[in-house]
Each structure stands twice: as structure tokens, then as C-alpha cells.
Amino acid sequence: MKLSFFPALLGALSLGACQQQMEASTPAAAQSVSVPVRPAVACSCPAEVPQASTTPDSLFVFSAGPVVSVCGSREKGKQLEFFSEFAVSTCQPHKVLKYWDVREKCRLTFRNDTLTVESVKNLPAGKNFSYEFVTFRIDQFFPRQGQIRHRSFLNPRLTPYSPEEVARVKQEFEKTASLKPEKSIELANRLLLSALSGDQQAGIYFRQFPDKYPLTGGYAEEFAELQRLLRDWDREAAARR
Incomplete structure (x- = not known):
């Protein structure tokens, strides 16, 4: 396996979750190069990607x-x-395999000849419902028969609450008649x-x-995003049955 990326990304290697991480099976397999990767490969950003620069942020060589x-x-x-x-x-050729919009925050890893993109969400999944970044969707890109294949799936290990925690959340919804908007959206996240x-x-x-x-403004937009996450989860769960 061989991995290539820009020198500017080297400083990011020590960062934590939701950062870009580029890993190889052995340290010697990672190399820093500049564009183009080799004379036969000229790589620029596809025109349809809303990107100020035509130079890719990073390159991955399988x-x-x-x-x-x-x-x-x-x-x-x-x-x-x-x-x-x-x-x-x-x-080669220029082809967008997947685009993530402004709603998404992701971390990238390269391991075992597979580029993995983890879409993370800041959710109350920590101790005492503290917020932390949780991997929600996983996209993987890997070579097969000279082509790059893509698979996408929701994180099957996402089961963040115990039965006791679920009971606490439901009880709060049942017994609380009204909440300030900032508190109500927190309850929505826990639900x-x-x-x-x-x-x-x-x-x-x-x-x-x-x-x-009732929610308005930014709180309504955040709740709409939570609704989208639940729809995605329900749709994929139904497909697995």
C-alpha cells in the first residue's frame, strides 16, 4: 500500500477525532509528494466541486x-x-465519487488500501449526556479490478444510551411542559x-x-437535521431486515 499527500497535511497527523489521519500499514509506506503525483498523472479539482482552488487538498495513491x-x-x-x-x-478520469455539503464534518483515514471518510456529529453521547463527536455514517473507497469502488453505511456500533439513560430522557419529555429553546433542542438530541x-x-x-x-430559526434547522439523521437510520435499518 502506498499513500501520498501534501506536505501541508503533515502537521495534522497528531490531531484527534474528526481530523484527517493518513495511516499506512508500515511507517515506510507513507511518502510526501507534490502534485502531480507522477508525470503521467495530472490531478486537479473537478470543475463541479465548489472549491476556490483547483489544486487538491490531498491525494491518495492506491x-x-x-x-x-x-x-x-x-x-x-x-x-x-x-x-x-x-x-x-x-x-484519471476526473469523476466526483461523492460530495459532502456544509452540514457534514468528517475525518479521513487511509489504511489497508482503503480511504475511509467518517461523517461525525456532535451529539450528547458522553457521560451525563455531555456532547462529543460520534461517527454516524462511514464511506469507504477501495480499488477493485482497476476501478475505485465506493460503499456507504451507517455506523452499526452506534448504540450510545443504556436502558437507564433512555428512561431518564423519556421521563423528561413526559413530565416537562415547556422548555427554553436552547434546552428543548438538547432534549431533542437526547431523544x-x-x-x-x-x-x-x-x-x-x-x-x-x-x-x-415549537422551534424557530436556527433551532428549527438543527431539529430538521436531526430528523434527517433518524430517517437515514430507519431507512437503513429497514433495508437490513
């Missing part, structure tokens, strides 16, 4: 020879680095994770949420 680029935006925090509004594309933990009643409460706690 052992069988295909090269893919990552073009888009990186957001640097105090300890974390995210990719958002970006695309994974083949270099979502309770539903994702397999509790059907929590899912019903989540769908009833806008009727009991």
Missing part, C-alpha cells in the same frame, strides 16, 4: 495505481480539524439518541417533539 483527490474546505479548531464541503474524486438506541417510544416522542416544543 497500491493498484488509481489516484483519488480530496477537494474542499478544512476547518481548524483548537485541537480538531474537520473536512466540510468537499469531494472525493478520481484523478434522537434514545431512538437510535432501539427504543420505539423514544422515536415516537421525537416525532411529536415539534408539536410540544
